[in-house]
Amino acid sequence: MTALVTGATAGIGREFAEQLGAKGVPLVLVARDSARLESVAAELRSAHGVAVEVLTADLSDREALERVAERLRDPSRPVDVLVNNAGYSLNSRFVDSDVRAEEQLLDVLVHAVLVLSxxxxxxxxARGHGRIINVSSVAGYLASGTYSAAKSYVTTFTESLAGELVGTGVSVTALLPGYVRTEFHERAGIDKGERTGPFWLDAADVVRAALADAESGTVVSVPSRQYKAVATLVRHAPRALVRSRRVRSLHRKD
Incomplete structure (x- = not known):
């Protein structure tokens, strides 16, 4: 078994690489920063004694994305688990954003997920087995900018693909975390304070739950009881309420 993880040098992606490596799974790590990628790969090889291949790619670049897709298609080096994790956010209102930055965001959050999936x-x-995990967000149930819209796509797309692949031996899971203690907010320029309380999750717990759900064939994985409750409430709330500024501010980005 070999796993390919995008956005593998930090946060949830790094934790996926860590936990899969700890299980003895050979890894293909994808990220933009070559130096950091090599550093993480060296750490995982040393800690777990697994083979780690690195693939430097900016997934907003079509040629770089195609190189990753070609690696997934390579019949001589099969990938059994794909984790589409790469992502980021823009800390600005849509009307105040550079539209090129918005397009680049969608290239990473939506187009890359489509192509690699x-x-x-x-x-x-064709091989009769495999597993795909697409990292989405409970923010996809809200009406909160391009990020929210993109994650809504990822969840619906994952559910659709899972339905298409029933009976083929291939499972597809959407992971919908909420707030997670990672570098995500700093990199987006979003200040979330001390990050304590019941709605802040540890990346290790999120990934552990996601891997267990994927193994059991769960299509939508929402880690933690608190976020399961949030997801249920938001999905059934009146859309006018979901669109309200107060509700959107409760969960700006995950």
């Missing part, structure tokens, strides 16, 4: 699903289906 297609590459993995087609080859996995």
């Amino acid at each position: 297609h590459a993995a699903a087609t080859t996995m289906q």
Whole structure:
């Protein structure tokens, strides 16, 4: 078994690499920062004695994305688990943003997930086994900018693909975390204070739950009881309430 993880040098992606490596799973790590990628790969090789391949790629670049897709299609080096984790956010209102930055965001959050899922699903289906985990967000149930809209796409797309692949031996899971203690907010320029309290989750717990849900065939994985409750409430709330500024501010970004 080999796993390919995008956005593998920090946060949830780094934790996926850590936990999969601890299970003895060979890894293909994808990220933009070559130096950091090599450093993480060296740490994982040393800690777990697993083979770690690195693939430097900016997933907003179509040629770089295609290189990753080609790696997933390679029949001589099959990938059994794909984790589409790469992502970031823009700390600005849509009307105040540079539209090119918004397009680049969608390239990473939406287009890359589509292309890599297609590459993995087609080859996995032909082999009769495989697993795809797409990192989405409970923010996808809100009406809170491009990020929220993109994550809504990822969740719906994942559910659709999971339905298509029933009976093929390939499972597809959308992971919907809430607030997670990672570098996400600093990199986006979003101040979230001390990050304490019941709605702040540890990346290790989130990934552990996601891997267990993916193994059991769960299509939508919402880690923690508190976020399961939030997701249920928001999905059934009147859309006018969901669109309200007060509700959106409760969960600006995950």
